[in-house]
Structures are given as C-alpha cells and as structure tokens.
Amino acid sequence: MRKFIVVRGHAGSGKTTFAKEKIKEFQNEYPQAQIYHLENDMFLTDEAGVYTWSPKLLEDAKRKVAREIKQAYKFAMENKDKDVLIVLSNVSARTKELLSLKEQAAQNGFIFECFRMQNFFASEHGVDEDTVIAMFIKVANNKIEGEILIPPVNPMSQSVAQKIKDAAALNRRDLPFDATQNTYVTKKYIAATQDKRLWSARQSELYPELRTYKYSKRVFFKADWDKALLEMRGLIMDENLNIIVRPFKKVYNYSEFTSRKSLYPIDVTDDTPVLAVRKVNGFLGCCTYVDIGESGASFNRRVIYSTTGSTDSRFAQMAREHCCKFEEIFKLYPNKTFLFEITDESDPHI
Template sequence: MQKFILLRGHQGSGKSTFAEQKIAEFQKEFPNAQIVHIENDKELTDENGVYRFSREALAQAQQKGMVVLKNTLKFGQQHKQNPILIINSNTNQKANACRSLLDLAKKFGFETEVYRLHNFYPNLHHVPESDVLAAYFRLNQNRVKGEIHVPAEQPISAAQQAAIDEMAKFHRMPLDFDETQQTYVTQRFLQCGQRDFTAKTSRKYPELRVLKYRSSVFYENRFNDALLEMRGLVVDAHDRIIVRPFKKVFNYSERIAKNSKYPIEISENHLVNAVVKVNGFLGVCTHVRLPEDHPSFGAAFQGKTLYSTTGSLDSGFAEMVQNHCSRYENIFMDYPNHTFLFEICDPSDVHIIREEFGATLIGIVEVATGRQWCEDELDKLAAQYGLKRPQVIKNITFGALQALLKTVEHEGFMVFDAESKEMLFKLKSPYYLISKFLGRSKSDNLGRKLDKRQVDEEFYPLIDHIAENKAYFNELGELEKIAFIQEFLQKVQAA
C-alpha cells in the first residue's frame, strides 16, 4: 500500500493530532512502512521547541516539503512493493494547489485521501482569531472534490459561527465607503474581507500594517474598489490610513477584455495625456505628522519619514527606496502626510528596459483625501526642488498614441484623460511585452509561461486568447507559437 493523505484545516483545527492518528493506523497495518510527514510548522520550530515564523523560513519549509514529496513519490514508483504513507498536514487553503498535489501523487501510483478538519482548539502559535476565522472561511470557499469532513470534537462556538456568517453576508453585499477617510477600506472590510488580502505587520513599526491584495485576486479576477486601494496601503493599529500609494491601475488590454470588472471604451479621437513609463519598481515615501487628536499621536512612527514598497516597510527594496530618496526628506517634511511615489531604478535590480539609475517622481497622493496630484502639479514641484520627472506627452489622440506605441523601445505609457486628468490605464509597448515574455519568464518551458499563476497581469488577455484558440495553438510548433504570441501582443495594444 502506498498512500498520500492531504489534510486541510485552519490553525487550531487539530491537523497534527489527526495526522498522528492516521500514521498509527497505517503502521498498525504495515509495521515496516515508510512514513513521511510533511508539516511546515515542524520546520519552523527549533531544537528547543521554539516556533520562529518568518516568510522566508516558511518559503524554505514549503520548498523543502515539495522536494521531500517528489523524492518520496519517485522512490515509491521505483519500489512498488514498499508500503509508504505520505501525509501533508499544512493548512492547504488553496483548492488548486491541493488538486495539484493530489494529481501528482496519483501520477506516481499512490492512493489519495483528503480530510477537512473543523475543530476549534486554541492554536499553539497564538494566531489572532480574526486570521483563524479568515482561514476557516477561505477553506469553506475553496472546497476540494472528495474531501472527507471529519466531525469536530471541539466545534466552532456560536460567536465564531456568527463571525463566519457575517463574512459570508459581507461578500454578498455592496462595499461600504468611509467618508471620513475617503476609502472603501473600512473596518468592516478589514474584518470580513481577509480572504482577498494580506496584512503584513512591520518589524520596524509594529503598529503599522501593509495591506496588499492576494495574488489569487489577479488570476481569479476578484478585484473590487477596496482591493484596488490595497497596493501597499499602510494602516495603523486603529485602521487609520498612514501611507496612501497609487490605486491599482489596469493595463489597457485588461480593461477591454471580455471579463473586465472595470471596462472602458475609448475612441481613436479621444484626447489623452501620456506619461512615459519608467521600468523600475515603486518607491513610496511619506512623512508622518499627526494631529494631537489622532489615535496614533505619539506612536513611534510619528514625525518619521516612512519608506516602503507595494508590499513592505522592511524589505530590502524598502531599504533601497530609502537609499535613493532620503536625500529628499526636506521635501517630504515640507509636505507632511503626502505620499510621494517614485520609480526606482537600481543597479541591483536591473529590468528588461535599460534605464538611468535613480529615482523618478511619478506621483503624489494626499493621505487624508486620496487626491492624486496631476502631472502639471508634479512638474511644478519637481522644477522647484530639482527632482527627475518622466517625459509627458499632452493632448495626443489615443489613435496617435497607439501608433507611437508600436515604435517605442521603452515600457510604454501611463494614460490620463486630457480633460479630467483621470488616470485611465497602463499601455505597455509591444517591444516591452515581447522582450519580457520571451526573455524574463520564470521558466524556459512555454507551457509553464502560459499559466496565469506564473505571469504578470499584463499577459492575462494573452492567456485567455490562447485558451480560446487552444486546439489551433496546440498544433503549432514552438517557433510558430512564439510568432502567434508576438502577433497577439502587437495587435492587442492597437485594438
């Protein structure tokens, strides 16, 4: 007997205990069996029994677990007579990932079982209950076919069930809007919408959390008005906004896609302003000066300039932002509670398009209101303080801009309505898209490149186009497939 058991459950659901029971049952039937127990928490616990969590350590544990799984499956395939039990007792919240693991085990001839646990024991690692309930809700929303639901010995409490019911109700109703902070990221959203975003607590300033929509929101097209704001939004312990970067901006190809939640129609004669897009990463700088009646007045970050990225206040990229932008701190102090946004190009982070290294001012957002400064205001401030700015093309028809796009050898443009100054979309150049897709994809295998989970969102329309023409595409040779891709990427920007 060779079996792979996958356990699914929130923190405190009893996965480790249930795994031990299944191991004991298997060993009773097969005393000489090889047992492989994959559990990330074991890898995060040191020799003294102290649990030490970090995202880096978790990633290493996950990678190690996958290596162990694959090696054991291969060994089992080569030794069919050997009884082997592999049991994975991680939370396993993502249904697609679970199905991939099960399919992999079946491919090597292992029997498979999936169990879903529902206990609510106190979790050993003191995960906040809000996170536990969010995990439970995600598991409910991401079921796996054939999973066996194990009756709870310690069932969910009435209060916990009420919170879960509120989450379900929340996802069926329109979003609330906080007039005071001018945001859809309300306290209710932060409590009930956790399946769709991460809240990363800063190591440097533990009172602050960086909010970022989950990657699955991209390829499952689950954006809403609150998630659009969660692109490095920083809130304090009272859910008050402290750092306010750009909202998510869609690519033009995404906004004209059939399934777009934010569709747009724009004629060739429509006048737009276009800002040349610098190919770097987003640097975010905010000098915090809070009034005395603010609930976080006196906090450690009061009077400080915060340097961040779309996902962190503490990462190496955040440090890189500080290295490039701390020289402008006097400007940030002149405009407190304004989030300055720069495109950062650094020798240690070279992108597809070769750019001049340094920081280029691309935006300013008022934290209190969310008002984004227009390009004329940015140009005026940049001239006053000697900041670098990207090239701006004003009052060009959209048709003329599309024609220009075919000839440029930079990333593309940020496109604004010439009259209202509203930001409309990103327009990526064919030169950039083709170079990036064929030159910097995560895998040399074309099939892997055509998985939404492996590519950036600007390529999602391409993935959909290939899916619609799957039979034809599969008949093409490798070079013909590349030509097919190049033709579409060139055409979609001129649509």
C-alpha cells in the same frame, strides 16, 4: 499498504492531533510500516523550539516538504514490499495543490485520502481570529471531490459563525465603511475576499508586522473595481489592519471609466472643459514617519519607504535614496504619507 493522507484546515483546527491519530491507526495495522509525517511548521521551528514565520521562510519550508515527499516516494519505489504512510498536515487551501498531490500519489501507487478539520481551538502560533476566519473561508471554498469532513469536537462560536455569514453576504457594490480609519478596507472585506484573487498582501521583510496591499492584475484588466480595491495601491497595514501608510487611490484612465463593468462610469463629451497637466513618467514613492506611541513594533518611529507593491523592492530602495534627505521634514508630520513621482535613470518604465 501504501497511503498518502492530507489533513488540512485553518489555524487551530486540530490538524496535527488528527494526523497523529491516523498515524497511530496505521501503525497498529502495519507495525513495520515506514511513516512520514510532514508539516510546513516543522521547518519553521528551530532546534530550540522557536517558531518564526515569514513569506520567505514559508516558501523555503514548502520546498523542503516537497523534497521530503519526493524522498518518501523514492523509498517506496526502492522498497516495494514495505508498507508506507505519508501524512501531510498543512492548511492546503488551494484545490489545484490538492489535485496535484492526488495525481502524484496515484502515479506512485498510493491510495489518496483527504480530511478537512473544522475545530476552532486557540491557534498555537497566536494567529488572530479574523485571519483564522479568512483561512477557514479560503479552505472551505477550495473543495476536492471525496474530501472527508471531520465533525468538530470544539466547533466555532456563534460570533465566529456570524462573521463567516456576514463575509459570505458581502456586497461589493455597497461595502461597509470604517469611519475611524476612513477606509473601505475593513476586516470584513479582507475575510470575504481572501480567496477571490482581487488583491495580494506582501509581507515586509524589513518590518514583518506590515503587509502591502495591492489590487491584482486581474482586477486591472477586467475593470473589476470596488471602493476597497481603489485604496489598495500600496496601502500598508499592520497585523490588526491598522493603516500605517496610505498612498492616493487608484487613478483611472478614461477607458477604465467607460468599461462596461465599471462601478464608476462617467460620460465626458468632446466639449467638456478639462484641466491638462504634464505627466511625469516615473514611479510612486511613499515616505511615512510612523509614531504610534510606546509600541515595540519594528516599524515604530522609523521612516518607511514604500512603493505601490513593496517596502523591500529595488524601487523602494530608490525611493529611500532619493528622499532620505527629507527625513527631518517627514518627522515633523508623524503618520502622514508623503507621495512623490520618482524618476531615476535605472528605472525601465521611463
């Protein structure tokens, strides 16, 4: 018997426990079987048991898991009489990823099974509830034919169920507004649009608690804007979605206003007076001195240099090089974002 099992689900859904149960069942039936149990988390935990997550480490872990799967198939090919079980217990939120695993299993002569977990236990790695809900929605929206849903032994609470219901009912033309932070980028919006390819959130390498939110190219070319996406032009938020860096909103070209799908159409006639200004063609540099009291956050009481998409890119570094001489001024205005159009000879956009 040769079988490839995927156990998927949000953080705290019980993937690892269920995977071990399936391994035990297989071993009872095939005592001499070769077993491979793989998870990204295995490669995010060091020898001392310390778990560390970052986008870069996650990508490294995924590559290592892929190599291990390849090695498992190689073992199976070289030992044709051996029973082999491969169990992959990850979030596995993309249908495309699942279909690729299924096809790969078929090519190597393995039976493919996919189980989706639905428990709501506390996350072992402290993932917050709103992120868990966003993960749940993303996994649920990416289905695969033949997937087996495992009834939960610890189902979602009524409050979580209501949040999921609210997210599903989100109307992008009438978004809720967070008056405290003066923003449409709310936890409800993030949860509801997590898997709609409207935006990306890049984790900072310099300050791992921060993420830079940027609208997607798809939104730009299809004019699929809403009031939250207009703010995602390098908006930086912490793990609790507190705004840390706030650049100015999206600036339209005239043709974007007149797009058929635009939520904000305008009609400018040839005789409409306009104010013409000289456009300096560089890139946006944001400079923000953060002071959030006695917090131990890595970004606290530091000047964050960022662009529309990152705190770590070459352009963010150029922003630092051009603007660091003004740091004493930035410190006079804590939690205010200074915005510059930066021109540099090495910038290919100029």
